[in-house]
Each structure stands twice: as C-alpha cells, then as structure tokens.
Amino acid sequence: MASLRISLSMQQPWIDAYSDPKAEIRTFSSCLTLGDLNGDNEYKLILADLGSGSGHVKLKVYKGTSLSSEIVLLDFPSAVVSIYTDTNEPRIPGLAVSCGCHVLVYRNCRPYFKFCMPSIEASSLEADLWRQKSQTTQMVRLLQELADEIGYSNLSAPSQTLLALEPNMRDEFLNKNRHHLIKKQTVITCMTAIKKSLSDEKSVSCIILATENYQVFILDPEAFVIMDKFPVPCVASMISALGLYAVDYRVLLASRAGKIFLLKAGVTVPVAHLASHPVGLILHTLSFTIATMNGNLQSYSTKGIKQWSTTLPGAPVDVCCVPLQGLALNLVAVSVSTDSGGSILLYSGPQLMHSFNTPTPVSALVFGRYGQEEHALCSVTTGGALSVKLLKRTANFGNGEKAPMISGSQPHNIKLLVPKKTRLFVEQTLRERDQCREMHNWFQKAWLDLGVSVSEAYLNGLRSTSVCERESLKLTAQVLGLGPRLKIQLFLENLAPDYVPAGLAVTFLYDPKLYTIHKTYIPVPMLVPGLTVSLETLVTCELGVASPLQVLVFASRLLLTAVINMPPATATLV
Amino acid sequence: MGLFDKLSNFLGLKKKEVKVLVVGLNNSGKSTIINHLKSDDEKSTEIVPTIGLSVEKFKNQKVYFTALDMSGQGRYRDLWEHYYKECEGIIFVIDSSDRLRLAVAKEELDMLIQHPDVAGRFVPLLFFANKMDLRDALSSVKVAAALGLEKLQDKPWHICSSNAVTGEGLQEGVHWFTQQVCESMR
Numbered sequence: 001m002a003s004l005r006i007s008l009s010m011q012q013p014w015i016d017a018y019s020d021p022k023a024e025i026r027t028f029s030s031c032l033t034l035g036d037l038n039g040d041n042e043y044k045l046i047l048a049d050l051g052s053g054s055g056h057v058k059l060k061v062y063k064g065t066s067l068s069s070e071i072v073l074l075d076f077p078s079a080v081v082s083i084y085t086d087t088n089e090p091r092i093p094g095l096a097v098s099c100g101c102h103v104l105v106y107r108n109c110r111p112y113f114k115f116c117m118p119s120i121e122a123s124s125l126e127a128d129l130w131r132q133k134s135q136t137t138q139m140v141r142l143l144q145e146l147a148d149e150i151g152y153s154n155l156s157a158p159s160q161t162l163l164a165l166e167p168n169m170r171d172e173f174l175n176k177n178r179h180h181l182i183k184k185q186t187v188i189t190c191m192t193a194i195k196k197s198l199s200d201e202k203s204v205s206c207i208i209l210a211t212e213n214y215q216v217f218i219l220d221p222e223a224f225v226i227m228d229k230f231p232v233p234c235v236a237s238m239i240s241a242l243g244l245y246a247v248d249y250r251v252l253l254a255s256r257a258g259k260i261f262l263l264k265a266g267v268t269v270p271v272a273h274l275a276s277h278p279v280g281l282i283l284h285t286l287s288f289t290i291a292t293m294n295g296n297l298q299s300y301s302t303k304g305i306k307q308w309s310t311t312l313p314g315a316p317v318d319v320c321c322v323p324l325q326g327l328a329l330n331l332v333a334v335s336v337s338t339d340s341g342g343s344i345l346l347y348s349g350p351q352l353m354h355s356f357n358t359p360t361p362v363s364a365l366v367f368g369r370y371g372q373e374e375h376a377l378c379s380v381t382t383g384g385a386l387s388v389k390l391l392k393r394t395a396n397f398g399n400g401e402k403a404p405m406i407s408g409s410q411p412h413n414i415k416l417l418v419p420k421k422t423r424l425f426v427e428q429t430l431r432e433r434d435q436c437r438e439m440h441n442w443f444q445k446a447w448l449d450l451g452v453s454v455s456e457a458y459l460n461g462l463r464s465t466s467v468c469e470r471e472s473l474k475l476t477a478q479v480l481g482l483g484p485r486l487k488i489q490l491f492l493e494n495l496a497p498d499y500v501p502a503g504l505a506v507t508f509l510y511d512p513k514l515y516t517i518h519k520t521y522i523p524v525p526m527l528v529p530g531l532t533v534s535l536e537t538l539v540t541c542e543l544g545v546a547s548p549l550q551v552l553v554f555a556s557r558l559l560l561t562a563v564i565n566m567p568p569a570t571a572t573l574v
Numbered sequence: 575m576g577l578f579d580k581l582s583n584f585l586g587l588k589k590k591e592v593k594v595l596v597v598g599l600n601n602s603g604k605s606t607i608i609n610h611l612k613s614d615d616e617k618s619t620e621i622v623p624t625i626g627l628s629v630e631k632f633k634n635q636k637v638y639f640t641a642l643d644m645s646g647q648g649r650y651r652d653l654w655e656h657y658y659k660e661c662e663g664i665i666f667v668i669d670s671s672d673r674l675r676l677a678v679a680k681e682e683l684d685m686l687i688q689h690p691d692v693a694g695r696f697v698p699l700l701f702f703a704n705k706m707d708l709r710d711a712l713s714s715v716k717v718a719a720a721l722g723l724e725k726l727q728d729k730p731w732h733i734c735s736s737n738a739v740t741g742e743g744l745q746e747g748v749h750w751f752t753q754q755v756c757e758s759m760r
C-alpha cells in the first residue's frame with residue numbers, strides 16, 4: 001500500500017488547489033510575492049497586475065481562492081517585496097513596491113511611507129539652458145546639441161520629455177515647467193531584500209535597490225534611510241541577494257548585456273560573462289543558477305567557475321527557487337515555453353526531478369507559504385491565468401538526486417588526458433638542453449635540404465610534365481556480364497584542354513590462374529580533349545574465385561592505375 | 575467479545591470507553607472542538623496549535639471517549655496512520671472556509687480510507703464542516719461533494735456543519751457518533 005502511494009505521488013506530486021483561467025493578470029516574477037499581510041498567519045499572494053495597457057496598474061492581494069483587495073498604482077512597478085520593517089506586535093509586514101524613483105510602502109493595504117531616491121544635479125550647462133528662458137525652437141536646438149554631446153540618457157527628465165514631444169506641444173510644456181529646478185531623477189531597475197540581523201522568518205529586512213545610474217543602495221527598513229551606496233559597473237536588470245546585512249551578505253547582479261557581477265563586502269567583481277541574455281538568476285550559498293535566452297540552465301560558483309550546464313526543452317521564461325527542507329532538496333523551478341504551450345521543470349542541480357505541462361507558458365512563478373499551506377507554487381501564465389498548486393505531503397521526487405552526476409557536466413572536473421613523460425621524452429629533453437647548438441644546426445641543414453629537394457622535384461615535374469599528364473587523364477572501368485565470361489569496359493578521357501598525349505596503351509595486372517584476358521595489351525588511340533575513348537576486352541574466369549584486377553595506363557612510363565573489383569563468377573566453363 | 579462482556583454491556587454495568595481519532599488539516603479546529611466537548615471544569619481557555627498529538631477525555635451519553643487530538647501540520651500528519659488500528663471511530667474536521675486546501679483535505683481523506691488499517695474495517699466516520707460562521711464558508715453539502723463522500727459506501731458516515739467556538743452543530747454530530755459506536759459494540 002505504502003509503495004503504491006509513493007508511486008502514485010511520484011506521478012503527480014502536486015494538488016491542483018485553485019486555478020482561474022480568466023484572471024486576466026499580466027505580471028512578472030519580480031512583481032509576484034507572498035506574505036502574511038494581515039498578521040493572521042494566513043499568507044496572501046500579492047501581485048502587481050500591469051493590465052492590458054489601457055487600465056490602471058493595480059496591486060492585487062489574493063486570499064485563498066479569492067481576490068481580497070486592490071490598490072491602484074500610478075506608475076509601472078519594477079518589483080514588489082513583502083518585508084518586516086519593524087519588530088512591533090502583531091507582526092505585520094510592509095509591502096514595498098518600487099516604482100520609478102520611489103519605493104512605496106504599504107501596510108494593511110494602506111499607503112504607509114514613500115521613499116524617494118536622492119536626485120542628482122543635472123549638468124550645469126543644461127540647468128543654464130533652462131534658466132535662460134530662450135525661445136522654444138532655440139531651446140530645443142541647444143538641448144539637442146547637448147544631448148549629442150553628453151548622451152540623451154544623461155539629460156534630466158524634463159529635457160528628455162521636451163525633446164520627445166511633438167513640436168506643437170513643446171511650447172506649452174516649456175511654459176509649464178520653466179520654474180522647476182532641473183534635477184535628474186534616477187530609476188529603480190530592480191529590488192530585493194535580505195534580513196537585517198536575524199535570519200528568522202519574521203525578522204526585519206533591508207531593501208536592496210539597483211538603479212539606472214549604476215548604483216546599488218541598501219535601505220534601512222525602520223527609518224528608510226540609505227545605509228549603503230555602492231557604485232557598480234552595470235545597470236542591473238536582475239538582482240538576487242543572500243545573507244544577513246549585519247553579518248555578511250552577497251548581492252548578485254545581472255546586466256542587460258549578460259554580464260554577472262557579485263557585490264561582496266562593498267566590492268563588485270565580475271564573475272561571468274554569458275553568451276546569451278539572462279532570463280532569471282538565483283543566488284545560492286556557494287553558487288548561482290542562471291537560465292539564459294539560448295535555452296540553457298547553467299550554474300557557476302560564486303568565483304565564476306562554470307559548474308554545469310543543461311539544455312532546457314524550450315525557451316526559459318522564468319525561474320524560481322523551490323526549497324524543500326523536509327526532503328532536503330533545494331530545487332529550481334524553470335518555466336519554459338515550448339511549441340505545444342509551456343511546462344514547468346524542477347531541477348536539483350543539473351538533474352531534472354519532475355516536470356509538468358501548462359497550456360500556455362508561465363510568465364511568473366513564486367513558491368512559498370500560501371494560506372495555511374507551506375509548499376505552494378503560484379503561477380501566472382502569459383495568457384493571464386492564475387493557478388495555485390500545493391505540494392503533496394507524500395511527494396517524493398525519487399532518488400534522482402542520488403543518481404551519479406554526469407562527469408561531463410562539470411567542465412572544471414574534466415581531466416585532460418596528458419600522457420606520462422616517457423624515458424625517451426626525458427632523454428630527448430636532456431639532449432636538447434645539452435646540445436642545443438648542434439641540434440639547431442642540424443635542423444637548419446635538414447630544413448635547407450628539404451627545401452632543395454622540394455625545388456628539385458618541382459623543377460623535375462615541370463620538365464617531364466608527367467604531373468600534368470597524370471592529372472589530366474580520367475579512367476573509369478566497368479564490368480559487364482555475370483560470368484564466367486565477362487567484359488571489361490574502360491573509358492579514358494583527356495581532361496587537359498591543350499595537350500594531346502600520344503602512344504598510350506592499357507594493360508592489366510592479374511592472377512593468370514584465375515583469369516584469362518583476351519586482349520592483354522590495348523593501344524589507346526589519340527586522346528582528343530573532351531572526347532571519351534572506350535576500350536574493352538573479354539575476360540574468362542578460370543575458377544569460381546573473385547580477385548581484384550589492376551588496370552595500368554602507360555606511355556613510356558606508368559601514368560595511371562586503377563583497381564577493378566571483379567564480381568564473383570557464378571560458374572566456370574568446363 | 576465474550577459473553578460476560580456482552581452481558582455487562584447490556585446491563586450497562588461496564589463503563590464504556592471508546593477511543594476516537596480526531597484528524598484534519600492544521601487550523602481546522604480539532605482542538606477547539608474537543609475542548610468544547612469537555613466538561614466545563616476541564617476546558618482550557620487558550621488553544622494553541624497542537625504539536626504531535628494530545629490525549630483528551632470527554633463523556634457523551636454515558637459513553638466515555640478518549641480522543642487522540644492529532645496535529646494537522648504537514649510534518650506531523652505521518653503520525654495519523656499509527657493510530658488507525660486501535661481507534662473505534664474517526665472524526666475528520668474540515669475548515670469549510672479554507673477553499674484552497676479542500677483538495678488537500680480530500681487527498682488526506684483518500685489516503686486514510688485506503689489505508690489497510692481502515693479499509694476493510696467497520697469504522698464510523700464523522701465529518702465536521704467547521705467554521706460555518708465565517709463569511710466564505712461552504713455548506714456541508716458542498717464540502718461533502720468536494721471530498722467525494724458519496725463514494726464512501728462501506729462505512730457509516732455523517733457530516734454536519736459546526737462552529738467550534740460556540741459549539742453549534744457539535745452535539746448533533748457527536749450524538750450520531752455515539753450511537754454508531756454503541757451499535758458496533760453490541
């Protein structure tokens with residue numbers, strides 16, 4: 001019975017708890033999170049629904065199988081995280097949403113705090129331009145010049161808007177915004193969180209932000225002040241962090257171009273440069289896993305050594321971490337889009353543990369506590385369907401994790417087959433060391449000799465023209481009949497355009513015990529270029545044994561040979 | 575059961591003691607239900623999530639019950655099957671407002687029914703569709719349908735909606751249960 005149960009659960013470790021194919025949600029993994037928002041131990045699913053483009057962007061909170069609240073956002077969010085910002089009882093987490101240059105914090109689904117990234121002084125030239133109150137056309141021209149000089153992305157937001165506007169709308173915009181101070185505002189590209197000083201589930205966390213102006217910020221959750229600011233060499237498009245702020249932590253950043261950087265102890269080091277764009281990344285203690293656009297799932301050590309790579313059965317869309325402490329497994333779920341829809345694959349290292357199909361590709365995935373359930377996998381498909389799967393208590397992913405890893409999958413473990421140094425090799429090296437001078441002289445002499453013989457052969461070839469003749473002849477042979485009497489047909493063709501060889505003849509090399517050839521010497525008529533000459537002779541097989549036969553074409557010297565594989569004769573003449 | 579036992583049972587001489595197993599997912603209200611069934615002076619004022627299991631005693635219609643209040647947390651659910659053999663009845667508690675985990679409750683129930691210590695045996699099953707007072711609670715009919723109880727034919731079963739905090743619906747269920755248990759003993 002027990003074994004039956006295990007085999008059943010092997011087939012499908014998930015319980016389909018809830019699915020709403022008509023939820024009409026558009027979201028990404030970074031905007032999908034789980035949290036005990038009301039402090040009642042009933043975990044909620046929080047997602048930012050980007051909408052179809054016409055309506056508002058909304059923050060939606062799902063409780064169990066129903067939508068419990070909605071908050072309208074005024075801008076597109078880049079990430080949503082649920083973190084504890086204080087130690088007050090009851091323990092209610094804040095919901096941090098990064099939008100443009102702001103981090104909006106909600107508590108109990110109500111606005112609680114708004115943090116604004118510090119602004120940067122615009123280029124003084126630009127500020128001057130705005131202060132001068134010049135004509136619109138002139139202003140646009142000057143700004144355009146400035147943009148060419150310092151780059152469009154380095155202009156402040158009002159300047160960028162002005163240049164992007166339709167010409168007839170510029171006047172109005174300029175009049176409205178003249179009095180504003182020109183300041184540049186950066187944009188938050190991604191956000192994540194790490195625990196501050198305790199690693200408990202409900203302890204206070206710090207927010208980590210990466211911005212468009214090549215910086216990473218760490219915010220203190222209690223006072224919302226910047227605790228740390230690090231310059232980084234890229235604009236991060238993806239971020240993953242691990243550790244405790246007060247003890248030790250690492251932040252992994254992926255740039256849009258596929259470069260991976262690790263920020264550790266305030267220092268950013270490049271760790272990998274991917275051949276393809278990253279789709280999702282997960283930082284583990286000693287390694288990180290990345291799914292790339294070219295359909296691979298790869299793992300690197302945090303030092304940047306590639307550990308393994310496996311090919312996914314489709315284009316990856318999203319990855320998420322599936323830690324299963326009860327099973328001592330730390331899986332990585334990858335959603336891929338395939339020809340027939342989508343599937344979700346669970347990997348333990350490079351080993352595929354389980355997979356299931358979804359009608360459409362899953363665009364956002366999150367695994368964790370949902371409702372009262374510890375192991376819930378919530379997903380949103382590209383078609384907008386929401387589904388919640390719960391891991392069965394008896395789920396067992398087989399002992400795939402114990403299967404031996406393919407040695408080829410760890411490039412740094414592959415041993416190159418370097419042969420042992422033989423005695424001969426050692427003696428030779430010793431000799432080379434002792435008598436390098438003589439050896440060099442010998443080599444030079446042999447090298448010269450070789451050159452001389454090559455030149456001689458070349459000259460010889462030019463004089464005797466045998467090379468040309470040989471190359472310009474084409475011989476094909478054919479054996480007709482079943483035996484014992486056969487006919488050999490030879491076709492000779494002169495391929496040289498301006499040379500007619502004369503005095504050619506054909507003869508054969510054969511075993512006289514086996515064959516009798518009727519015409520052992522066949523003179524070849526004049527070989528006019530482009531014309532095929534056909535020669536033939538009869539052959540009688542004396543014994544029922546087949547043996548190859550050689551055809552020789554010669555003038556004064558041997559020019560060409562060909563081997564004819566004779567067919568086995570069916571009978572001999574008696 | 576010997577002749578003497580039967581006789582003494584019939585005469586009501588022997589104190590009847592029945593062992594019941596109370597199972598269901600965590601947070602469904604098992605401990606709250608048992609607490610409500612206990613006599614007033616034994617009631618505890620605060621109920622915390624059960625760890626492992628706890629043994630409680632209560633009395634209903636002259637029958638003394640020993641209830642094994644199992645923990646419903648995922649990591650303790652493995653314990654349930656060790657007590658299937660010795661119990662004379664099973665109370666299965668469902669949080670009827672937890673629609674998300676109804677499928678999980680069904681999964682656990684299916685495993686319980688198919689377990690060799692339960693499958694071939696006459697064990698009365700009482701279902702409490704608990705937390706009926708909550709807004710999104712399902713009716714007992716809907717809970718029965720979701721659990722597929724219509725397929726359960728070889729065992730007597732009964733489902734009733736309940737509110738463990740006020741005690742509403744508990745008496746009806748326990749009354750049925752006591753009768754079933756007494757019948758099976760006779």
Ligand SMILES: Nc1nc2c(ncn2[C@@H]2O[C@H](COP(=O)(O)OP(=O)(O)OP(=O)(O)O)[C@@H](O)[C@H]2O)c(=O)[nH]1
Nearest residue numbers: 600601602603604605606623624645646705737738
């Ligand atoms: N509203 C309402 N709440 C209830 C009801 N029954 C139980 N509760 C509450 O549900 C929560 C969980 O109850 P418990 O009795 O601890 O649940 P349990 O099934 O014993 O849980 P575990 O011991 O963890 O398996 C408590 O806060 C109860 O107050 C009910 O009928 N209605």
Ligand SMILES: [Mg+2]
Nearest residue numbers: 604605623624
């Ligand atoms: Mg309990």
